[in-house]
Amino acid sequence: MVLAYSSGAMAKSNKQWLRRHVTDHYVRKAREQGYRSRAAYKLLELDEKEKLLRPGAIVVDLGAAPGSWSQVAAARTRPGGKVIAVDLLEIAPISGVTVLKGDFRDVKLLEALEGRRADVILSDVLPNLSGIPNVDQARASDGVFVLKAFQGEAFDEVLQRLKHDFGKVSVRKPEASRGESRETYVVGRNPRKMDPLQAPQKTGVSL
Numbered sequence: 385m386v387l388a389y390s391s392g393a394m395a396k397s398n399k400q401w402l403r404r405h406v407t408d409h410y411v412r413k414a415r416e417q418g419y420r421s422r423a424a425y426k427l428l429e430l431d432e433k434e435k436l437l438r439p440g441a442i443v444v445d446l447g448a449a450p451g452s453w454s455q456v457a458a459a460r461t462r463p464g465g466k467v468i469a470v471d472l473l474e475i476a477p478i479s480g481v482t483v484l485k486g487d488f489r490d491v492k493l494l495e496a497l498e499g500r501r502a503d504v505i506l507s508d509v510l511p512n513l514s515g516i517p518n519v520d521q522a523r524a525s526d527g528v529f530v531l532k533a534f535q536g537e538a539f540d541e542v543l544q545r546l547k548h549d550f551g552k553v554s555v556r557k558p559e560a561s562r563g564e565s566r567e568t569y570v571v572g573r574n575p576r577k578m579d580p581l582q583a584p585q586k587t588g589v590s591l
């Protein structure tokens with residue numbers, strides 16, 4: 385029997401193989417290293433490159449279930465750090481992490497922050513423009529915001545919005561996210577001062 389592949393079909397199957405290979409590698413590694421999902425390696429790489437997390441930092445993790453980013457954040461902010469994890473889904477307890485169940489736009493983050501400001505806001509939620517969190521509370525001089533965004537789906541608008549809110553914006557594609565081809569992460573730092581007349585915006589969480 386002769387099997388004939390078009391170059392298009394071959395490219396597609398190579399891509400599928402690569403996707404499975406990368407995914408399996410990180411799934412295995414996560415199991416071995418005790419992370420709840422392979423997503424941990426995306427944050428670990430982002431942190432290596434962007435230096436997001438430090439001991440003592442206050443981190444808000446939006447869309448945190450099952451909790452691997454919070455595991456990483458809790459470990460890297462010890463000692464003295466604080467991690468608040470928010471998700472619509474149940475998150476099994478993680479040492480050093482306060483879990484809030486609900487929509488990130490509704491939960492009582494201010495209470496959980498106990499009057500302090502977040503140093504880092506992580507969002508692994510599938511974004512849309514109306515769901516971009518109000519980042520006002522990351523506006524301490526070195527506040528950092530990390531947002532998942534997909535190339536193609538309103539990506540330019542998301543980028544423009546972050547460039548408006550932050551002095552420095554970079555786009556990262558972690559190795560562990562290679563499988564999900566259009567997924568990228570946008571990192572905003574050096575928050576700009578918000579015009580008090582424009583804030584608070586009705587676009588997302590009020591922290």
Ligand SMILES: C[S@@+](CC[C@H](N)C(=O)[O-])C[C@H]1O[C@@H](n2cnc3c(N)ncnc32)[C@H](O)[C@@H]1O
Nearest residue numbers: 423447448449450451452453471472487488508
């Ligand atoms: C890709 S998963 C997050 C994985 C997580 N970073 C980890 O490392 O385990 C995205 C999560 O966003 C949550 N999510 C989506 N919309 C949400 C919302 N409006 N409020 C809170 N969580 C939301 C989903 O329930 C889902 O668990």
